[in-house]
Amino acid sequence: MKKIFTFLVLILVSSLASATLINRAQDTTEVVNLYIRGYEMRMTDARQTIKYADRALSIAKKLNYSKGVANAYRVRGIGEYYIGHSEKAIENYLSSLAAFQKSNDALGEARIYLNISSLYLDVDYDKCLEYLNAAVNLYHTKHIDNKNILASIYLNFGNVYQLQTNYSKALVSYTKSYDIIRQINNPALSITVMQNLGVIYSATANYSKAKEYLFKAIEQAKILDLNQPVAQINLTLAEIYIAEGDFKKAEECLTEGKAYSALSKNEKIDHSYQITSYLLELKRKNFEKALNYLQSIYRQDSIDYKSRNSAALSLYQANYRQEELKRKNEQMMLKNEQIMLKQEYARNTMIGTVILAAFLTLVIVLLVSNVKRKAETNKKLTELNTEISNQKDNLDRINHHLEEIIDERTKDLQLKNRKLSDYSSHLSHQIRGPIATLKGLMNLEREGLVSQEECIQMMIKCVSEIDDKIIDMSDMLHNPQRAGM
Template sequence: MKSKCLCLLVIALTVATHLSAFTVNDKSTPDSINIIKLNKQAYNNRLTDPNETILQARKNVVLAQKINFDNGVAEAYRVIGIGYDYVSQPDTALNYFFKALAIFQSTNNQDGEAKVNNNIGNLYHESDYEKSIEYFNEALNIASRVKDQDLIATINLNFGNIYYRKKNFTKALDYYTKSNELFIKVGNATNSILCSQNIGVIYYNLNQFDKAETLLLDANKRAKEKDLNAAVASINLTLTSLFEKKGEFAQAEKYLAEGLTYALLVKSSKLEYDYKLTKYELEFTRRDYKAALFSLQDVYKLDSIRYKNNVSNSLSLLTVQYKQIESQHNNEMLAAQQKKQQILFWATILVASLLLVVIFLLISNVNSKAKTNKHLTALNEKITEQKENLNQINHHLEEIIDERTKDLQVKNKKLADYSLHLSHQIRGPIATLKGLLNLEKDRLIDKDECVKLMNKCVSEIDDNIIDMSDMLHESSNKPV
């Protein structure tokens, strides 16, 4: 039994080892919970300091890799990609998004997969509307399946951005309004500010300046309260253009200067370029052509830099695409290996289960046999005991029979003796009777004398018979 128990223990340990190998990721341990918290902090910094977002998320990658927390690594990659998107490095952002997507797919994290598709759609929203919509639709399908209301609101916001760039302001406004309602419902104040900003931009483009000003100033105030530097910079661009259209140049210059400060703070080259161009437009509208010329020179320099950066980015994008193909191949290999490991795992579980069943049956069989043998042994002992009792009884009976036989032999001998004695005792009186009868027949004896003598003979015969009966009766009453 000890060897069987040891065998069971070994199998249990083997199964436990396999199970632990497949359940290392995504445990609700203090370390993994801390990484989730750090990733969320890094993500929240995107509107304040995207460079800090990148630095913090890189540290989170290392921390998550140390504890084999794959979803933590993937989320950190996604946040790094968002940081690079905010500092206008789309090629690097795309690289990190694909890294995150591959891991989320391997761990079957649908919520993470939807978020990355949404982020990739954002990268394309200014250059390729159809590609952007394709990724947004994929993200929306998954988000609807997992019922992530906050993500659904974000995707609606991004759809609004697409239709805004297509100049379909009515449809854009519908998406922004729907998105804002969802953000308020789930308590996402940050994205609600972005919705207010975008709705204000729509009203600006519809020349409803009063509505636009109210919404943009409210969004500006709330963004400052939450230290959303990138949002403030973006809002102030529209406020500058709005006050320029209204002819309130002092207000326009105020928000332009303030917004440029925030743009420099978040180190966004795109926002810096937009502010240089907006400054040129403001100076030109004010008919300060000299200042406008200087602003135009700055715009030209930035255009030149952007052209060089675009060439560099294009080359980098080709490199990234090549790496992505290689990474995809590696991911496919990894997925195949993981599938093989899963098959092996379930096969091991099945074999272990069958072994446990066989061992259970063997143990049950052994226990049943042992119980049967024990019962048979008890029966054999009982039969042996009964046999001994029968032998004793038979032996006692033989003794009794021997004694009875001897007694019968003695009685038979006595009976023979008595019979012989009786025959002698009775024959005498009977012979006398015969003689008397003959005498009486011949009238040789007196009749009375004959009767008297005959009575005497009968009495003797009767006495002898009684004596013999008493002797036999006495012999039969003797104890055995």
């Protein structure tokens, strides 16, 4: 019964653990889907990008999903950038950068450097190039295998050189980016590169080549429903048609482009349309409309100038705050490392103490066990010694008794030997007399002094006497009482 209950508990725990893992996996998948969806909306409706990123960020923070947090901040920064909020964009990028650096995500870090370079594109070319070079170095030193980001880096290098009117270097960078993009499947990036190539060829008055790239780009942008690229491409086409004197097509491009610009909600593009509209009316010699556009442009330029200065200041301040935060983080990391080292030392000390205590306990147990074994051995030896001592006493008593018996037997033998000697002497004395008589008779008979008959009678008498003596002696030997024993 206990085994069955244990088995059921294990099944229940496993089920709960599996359910938790499945729910977490589903939640992290939702985070990924949200920030990917937000990123895809950046050229259609950047405000939706921010909303998707906010939802992804909220879920990722609850899950403590560091990669999701980093990517959500990055996508949110991209959304802020596309609607022209540079200060909010840099704050989100820097938060994302800190998260990527914490998790040692080189690819994410390189992407952030690329995004920050885009922010400095209209503010500080040197700073922009600094971040682009940082991205390139990270790409090569960390051996990042991602062609999309390399193409984007070359694209931004081209943007800087274009703004610096260094069109030859810009064209080289755009061409490198375009060659990489043709090897991978990234339609949005392909549209951007073709658009920028069109701008370069337009700036160098190669209008046919410019329109070739721009028509391809606008066609793909409309298929993908990318409002902002459509608006920007129409703007470039309008400028080309104005330069060619085709005012009708220029106006068509401006009308269509303004509609897409309104959908993208980008103030910078709206301002660019006012400038192009002013140039169109000026070329048409419609000076009243041109003057209205010029006044609006002047007011907007004043606002933009202040905004750019404010944005630049905000970027530098944010960058300074980031450096300060980075310094504090490094100090905090150093402090945490010291704390961790102390904790590790304390943990190792504790482990060493536990091991030493266990070793001492084992030694004590072995010593106690050894003492017990020795005590038992001593007890057994004592019992054995006692038994041996008792056996020795018994042997001593037996030996003593044997000695007494031997002494007694020796005395008895001595007495019997003495008696036997006495008997022997007596027998010898008793028998010698008749034997001597026999010898004498034999001598007398030989000499003829005694008759033979008389000699025989006397010899018979002597033999009879000897026989009686022997019988008497035998009786005495076999009857101790008679012998005086």
